[in-house]
Amino acid sequence: GAGVSQSPSNKVTEKGKDVELRCDPISGHTALYWYRQRLGQGLEFLIYFQGNSAPDKSGLPSDRFSAERTGESVSTLTIQRTQQEDSAVYLCASSLIGVAISSYNEQFFGPGTRLTVL
Amino acid sequence: AQKVTQAQTEISVVEKEDVTLDCVYETRDTTYYLFWYKQPPSGELVFLIRRNSFDEQNEISGRYSWNFQKSTSSFNFTITASQVVDSAVYFCALSEAPGAQKLVFGQGTRLTINP
DSSP states (O other): OOOOEEEOSEEEEOTTOOEEEEEEOOTTOOEEEEEEEOTTSOEEEEEEEETTSOOBOTTOOSTTEEEEEOTTSOEEEEEOSOOGGGOEEEEEEEEOOOSSGGGOOOOEEOOOEEEEEO | OOEEEOOOSEEEEETTOOEEEOOEEEOSOSSEEEEEEEEOTTOOOEEEEEEETTOOOOEEETTEEEEEEGGGTEEEEEESSOOGGGOEEEEEEEEESTTOOOOEEOOOEEEEEEO
């Protein structure tokens, strides 16, 4: 079946502009995650959606960052007034959710969107 | 707070050598999960393994093996008889038990296998 898809694959923007990044999770996956990977670094958690629960926004670096998810489908990550420090690969992942320790479901990652802020 | 440390930034070996990637973690939780992911030059993250904190058995999968030791908070990854295709960045990650499943990643180890 189809994996996690993200668009665009590359985005170049000018400082101060707003950008929207899109993620299409695997069908049926109730959980969706956004991560950021700066050049040569590990992944930083940004935000997590699970069903109809309030999202976990604890990783968003500033109020310029926001994300939405429609039901259990598409999610968009919006960065307003982009800064050069926002340049990174933004990765989306999705997973099923289990509540028993034996039923942890791994996150499947998309190919990422490479954002370059000039 | 949770933290994952991969002290080796880069490793370079000759093909067929064995190589071990180190991972040390910190967590206050008694129940947690540990992961290894591979990120080849294409950039997409590939899941390799997941262990939960109650299962300290070592695991072997082909040329890959993992050593989980709670006493030293380590979850090391060994590639035996390395191959050029193993060249990638490898990430160790930690997650709490179900309910808060965001992953905390280490900085990654860039592994280069030279022919």
